[in-house]
Amino acid sequence: MIINGFVPKKPFALKGFLTTGALSLLLFFSYTTFGQSAEAEKNFAVCKACHTIGGGKLVGPDLKGVTEKYDEEWLIKFIQNSTQLIESGDAQAIKVFEEFNKIPMPPNALSDEQVKDLLLYIANDGKVSGSAETAVVETEAVEDVNESAEQLLAELKRDDARNMQTTFVVLLILLLISVFDLVVIRLIKAKWIHIIIILISVVVMGEILFVEAAALGRQQYYQPEQPVWFSHKVHAGQNKIDCKYCHFTADKSMHAGIPPVQVCLNCHNQVREGKITGTEEIAKIHQAVADNKPIEWIKVHNLPDHVYFNHAQHVNAGKVDCNDCHGEVEKMDEIIQVEDLSMGWCVECHRTTEVQFASNKFYEQYLSTHEKLKNGELDKVTVQTMGGDECQKCHY
Numbered sequence: 001m002i003i004n005g006f007v008p009k010k011p012f013a014l015k016g017f018l019t020t021g022a023l024s025l026l027l028f029f030s031y032t033t034f035g036q037s038a039e040a041e042k043n044f045a046v047c048k049a050c051h052t053i054g055g056g057k058l059v060g061p062d063l064k065g066v067t068e069k070y071d072e073e074w075l076i077k078f079i080q081n082s083t084q085l086i087e088s089g090d091a092q093a094i095k096v097f098e099e100f101n102k103i104p105m106p107p108n109a110l111s112d113e114q115v116k117d118l119l120l121y122i123a124n125d126g127k128v129s130g131s132a133e134t135a136v137v138e139t140e141a142v143e144d145v146n147e148s149a150e151q152l153l154a155e156l157k158r159d160d161a162r163n164m165q166t167t168f169v170v171l172l173i174l175l176l177i178s179v180f181d182l183v184v185i186r187l188i189k190a191k192w193i194h195i196i197i198i199l200i201s202v203v204v205m206g207e208i209l210f211v212e213a214a215a216l217g218r219q220q221y222y223q224p225e226q227p228v229w230f231s232h233k234v235h236a237g238q239n240k241i242d243c244k245y246c247h248f249t250a251d252k253s254m255h256a257g258i259p260p261v262q263v264c265l266n267c268h269n270q271v272r273e274g275k276i277t278g279t280e281e282i283a284k285i286h287q288a289v290a291d292n293k294p295i296e297w298i299k300v301h302n303l304p305d306h307v308y309f310n311h312a313q314h315v316n317a318g319k320v321d322c323n324d325c326h327g328e329v330e331k332m333d334e335i336i337q338v339e340d341l342s343m344g345w346c347v348e349c350h351r352t353t354e355v356q357f358a359s360n361k362f363y364e365q366y367l368s369t370h371e372k373l374k375n376g377e378l379d380k381v382t383v384q385t386m387g388g389d390e391c392q393k394c395h396y
Helices: 017-034 038-047 072-080 082-087 091-099 112-123 130-185 191-214 232-238 261-268 280-291 311-317 322-326 343-352 361-365 367-374
Strands: none
Touching: 038 112, 072 082, 072 091, 072 112, 082 091, 130 191, 261 280, 311 361, 361 367
């Protein structure tokens, strides 16, 4: 984030020692109380990717001691959406943008109060009180446990799928041996043993075949190894980079899009070393630029060719959150497909998810549905209400 800290822009008038002292104490306590928020420290984790407080310039400026340059109202707007402010023609925003190599700052979904709290945290040199620091540590510990549990669950389910394949092969071998012994070798005289083995094998193998046939074309728990080790947990979780900053066509196209290396270089022109991967993985980005070759990322979430799915429609009209389909991406290092993305899963969502109907301009043309809501014929609107479970919506 390219921001500056926050301190009062104009010094208080010196009207006497007691007055100055009293105001200074009030100012001190207001900062140390409000500016030592555990939430502010958590929000500042986003800024750490590009800024320091007293540690020197990174992608953006050092935030220490620069709060006198800008007023609070401007900073709030710039932090919340710098791109919007730049596009509006704000001279100050354009100057900052050009001063720091025209590297755009991702928008931040923070309220005015959260931004004020963040600015005060910066003005207080990034320090928190003992109680707030303890709360942060405890919260992070709980989150780490939850993340570990979710990752473990996904791995267990993936292992279960692999075990089914092994079970099928073992039962098939037992079935063939039993039939061969029953018909040809006849080492085991008791035919009922053969019959039990054959029946169990046929029933279990039949169930496995049914499950696998139903999942044909699906790849739940698919987690390919990518050409560059990229952590969504670091970028989307710790740094809180908005999904659409990298997948910038998600609200404009059928496909969310894979970010080109130029997007990576917005930050990694300056950030050359990661805390987890060191310099090796980031170097692959610069090598791709030097070779004039794109990074061949492997698509994780795939649908059968006969299925029509439009990201823009779901993101814009449906207001669907990324996590609803992709899981808690901000907690994943390597992306894994957590949902099966089956037809039943999609249809169930269309039947149960309530549409933001009244407040969404996209639905203004549905006059008859609006009328039914007014006269009480409908108490809510789902995708199914508007024909979302018709075959032609996804298959045509």
